[in-house]
Amino acid sequence: xxxxxHATRSSRVGVVVxxxxxxxxxxxxxxxxxxxxxxxxxxxxxxxxxxLWNLLAGYAGLVSVGQQAFVxxxxxxxxALAILWDVHPIAAVFIAGPIGALLxxxxxxxxxxxxxxxxxxxxxxxAEVFRLLASQISVxxxxxxxxxxxSVVIAMAPTRQMREFETYWLALALTIAIFSAIIALLRSRxxxxxxxxxxxxxxxxxxxxxxxxxxxxxxxxxxxxxSMIGALIFLQKLRISPDTAFSVNDWTAFVIxxxxxxxxxxxxxxxxxxxxxxxxxQMLADLGSLYLLMMGAVAIIVMLWAxxxxxxxIAERFGWQALPLQRHLVLGKETxxxx
Amino acid sequence: MQWFNVILQGVLIGGLYxxxxxxxxxxxxxxxxxxxxxxxxxxxxxxxxLMVVQSLDVDPLTSLVFVVPAMAAIGYLLQRGxxxxxxxxxxxxxxxxxxxxxxxxxxxxxxxxxxDSRRLQAGPIEVETFQLAPGVWIGALPLIQFAVAVAVIxxxxxxxxxxxxxxxxxxxxxxxxxxxxxxxxxxxxxxxAMALSLAVIAIAGVFLAVRTNFDPAIGPAxxxxxxxxxxxxxxxxxxxxxAGGIILGVAxxxxxxxxxxxxxxxGHLVFLAILAVRPQGLFPKVSG
Numbered sequence: 001x002x003x004x005x006h007a008t009r010s011s012r013v014g015v016v017v018x019x020x021x022x023x024x025x026x027x028x029x030x031x032x033x034x035x036x037x038x039x040x041x042x043x044x045x046x047x048x049x050x051x052l053w054n055l056l057a058g059y060a061g062l063v064s065v066g067q068q069a070f071v072x073x074x075x076x077x078x079x080a081l082a083i084l085w086d087v088h089p090i091a092a093v094f095i096a097g098p099i100g101a102l103l104x105x106x107x108x109x110x111x112x113x114x115x116x117x118x119x120x121x122x123x124x125x126x127a128e129v130f131r132l133l134a135s136q137i138s139v140x141x142x143x144x145x146x147x148x149x150x151s152v153v154i155a156m157a158p159t160r161q162m163r164e165f166e167t168y169w170l171a172l173a174l175t176i177a178i179f180s181a182i183i184a185l186l187r188s189r190x191x192x193x194x195x196x197x198x199x200x201x202x203x204x205x206x207x208x209x210x211x212x213x214x215x216x217x218x219x220x221x222x223x224x225x226x227s228m229i230g231a232l233i234f235l236q237k238l239r240i241s242p243d244t245a246f247s248v249n250d251w252t253a254f255v256i257x258x259x260x261x262x263x264x265x266x267x268x269x270x271x272x273x274x275x276x277x278x279x280x281x282q283m284l285a286d287l288g289s290l291y292l293l294m295m296g297a298v299a300i301i302v303m304l305w306a307x308x309x310x311x312x313x314i315a316e317r318f319g320w321q322a323l324p325l326q327r328h329l330v331l332g333k334e335t336x337x338x339x
Numbered sequence: 340m341q342w343f344n345v346i347l348q349g350v351l352i353g354g355l356y357x358x359x360x361x362x363x364x365x366x367x368x369x370x371x372x373x374x375x376x377x378x379x380x381x382x383x384x385x386x387x388x389l390m391v392v393q394s395l396d397v398d399p400l401t402s403l404v405f406v407v408p409a410m411a412a413i414g415y416l417l418q419r420g421x422x423x424x425x426x427x428x429x430x431x432x433x434x435x436x437x438x439x440x441x442x443x444x445x446x447x448x449x450x451x452x453x454x455d456s457r458r459l460q461a462g463p464i465e466v467e468t469f470q471l472a473p474g475v476w477i478g479a480l481p482l483i484q485f486a487v488a489v490a491v492i493x494x495x496x497x498x499x500x501x502x503x504x505x506x507x508x509x510x511x512x513x514x515x516x517x518x519x520x521x522x523x524x525x526x527x528x529x530x531x532a533m534a535l536s537l538a539v540i541a542i543a544g545v546f547l548a549v550r551t552n553f554d555p556a557i558g559p560a561x562x563x564x565x566x567x568x569x570x571x572x573x574x575x576x577x578x579x580x581x582a583g584g585i586i587l588g589v590a591x592x593x594x595x596x597x598x599x600x601x602x603x604x605x606g607h608l609v610f611l612a613i614l615a616v617r618p619q620g621l622f623p624k625v626s627g
Contacts, residue, residue, distance in 0.1 A: 061430070063430060063431060063434055065375070065434075065438065110611055110614055113614055113618035114614070114618075116373075116430050117371075117372075117373030117430060117433070117434050118566070118570065120373070120375075120434055121373065121375075121563065121566045122614070124559075124563060125563055125566075125610060126611075128560075128563060129607045129608070129611070132600075132603055132604040133604070136600055253438065257439075260435055264431065288450075289446040289449040289450050292442055292446040293442070293443050293446040293450070296439040296440070296441075296442035296443040296446070297439070297443060299438075299439040299442075300421075300435075300436050300439040300440070300443075303425075303431075303436055303439070304421075304424055304425070307431075307432065
């Protein structure tokens with residue numbers, strides 16, 4: 001009997017390597033110092049943001065430069081819920097997801113009228129509107145922002161160390177959840193449709209895929225995840241302001257560079273990209289704005305001369321996939337050849 | 340009378356926004372490229388003008404003699420050397436490369452000129468005003484700026500429909516492969532379009548720098564204003580773009596009059612409202 005399989009030998013190795021890495025990261029509070037934990041948690045949030053952007057732009061072809069709208073919205077929602085309605089901050093992180101998704105529906109109704117690159121700038125306008133509205137909310141500090149009150153912070157955990165462990169594990173769990181959800185989506189029937197849209201939108205459409213509907217679903221799901229990560233980021237920072245919450249550099253430029261350098265349109269790309277990005281950042285942080293300039297140059301070079309990114313080069317050279325995603329037909333019972 | 344004044348100021352600023360938009364509209368029309376670095380190039384022009392003014396001791400408007408050709412040359416080289424490589428069916432490369440360019444320009448300017456905000460001094464003409472009607476005053480500089488904007492739009496219109504270059508632009512815009520078959524060097528045509536776009540950016544940048552303070556970070560907001568003017572006016576229509584700029588300028592001026600915090604927000608909301616009720620813009624070119 002012929003059947004379709006996802007796994008290859010490299011993906012079986014990949015899954016084992018990932019499992020070991022995740023176990024090591026879950027135990028990080030026992031082997032890492034505070035500095036390491038903070039850095040790792042920050043990396044997790046970037047892996048999540050980049051994975052979500054990759055799903056949006058790399059697969060669904062919705063190139064947004066306005067995802068900071070949802071990062072900031074999630075962050076502000078956390079502060080509003082915790083300060084105004086006494087909601088536990090960790091509960092607020094989970095509430096941010098569905099509310100962000102709900103908000104994405106009318107936003108999509110508006111900006112989906114714009115095509116291609118104009119869609120990109122449209123998303124940016126929406127993020128600007130959110131930023132300007134946030135700076136009008138005086139109970140949340142207006143334009144200068146606000147800190148999470150000490151009472152709320154203390155209520156989370158009795159000691160600072162426990163609170164830091166809590167947010168670390170939350171960041172790890174949330175990132176794994178988002179990453180797994182994306183993989184589950186890509187392995188599903190919708191994933192096949194998404195991959196088809198990635199490869200050729202017109203052909204996908206003419207083969208009966210409802211492209212517009214799938215794009216809307218992906219946009220809303222991405223907003224769900226991005227809002228949760230936004231809430232988490234500002235739970236780590238304990239302070240929010242319109243400029244940090246809706247920063248196009250932090251939540252879009254970096255995220256795009258990470259995805260492009262790692263490999264756009266591949267789930268492994270954002271993970272590799274985040275590692276490269278943070279290594280570069282640790283090495284070049286002293287350079288200040290020159291560092292950003294170099295990041296921009298690296299992104300341009302990769303886009304023009306290695307458009308599939310670091311992971312794309314590896315995957316093509318060795319035929320690897322770290323995760324069981326590609327479908328291939330296995331002929332016969334045990335004897336079937338691959339490809 | 341106060342409201343009349345507010346609206347008049349809005350209209351005059353609208354001319355500047357139309358200049359932000361004209362170059363954006365041109366290159367989108369010719370090669371379907373949206374230049375994310377557009378706003379940062381406006382700021383770059385302002386800094387080049389600042390350097391010219393400081394080193395040659397001329398006034399800002401005279402500096403245009405240097406800034407316009409310099410920016411046009413940058414545009415031509417940028418297109419030939421970099422952006423032509425990104426064009427194709429895929430949307431991502433041009434978007435990401437110009438996004439990277441935007442980050443490079445911003446941080447390069449930050450490195451060279453620091454984050455201090457600057458201003459170009461245009462001398463006595465800055466404060467010169469005259470009375471249009473009792474209680475209605477117009478500044479000489481905003482009026483010149485508006486007149487230049489109208490001239491730029493009219494110039495574009497003439498260029499498109501009266502010159503060989505304009506014909507080449509329209510041909511490539513309609514059908515690139517056929518234009519190529521007819522012997523047009525599209526790489527050169529694209530580079531000329533970018534050069535022209537940056538020449539207008541140069542004018543806009545200098546007027547911006549005379550009107551307000553500027554620093555390396557203000558580029559993206561100018562890109563957004565230009566983009567909004569293009570969409571409000573309707574893609575492909577140059578006079579529509581001028582109208583779009585004016586509508587945006589008036590919306591911002593009225594918003595600012597209600598509450599200073601509402602200046603930018605009012606502009607964005609008008610843009611979103613028009614997108615909601617008339618997504619093709621107010622004066623779209625008949626699409627073919």
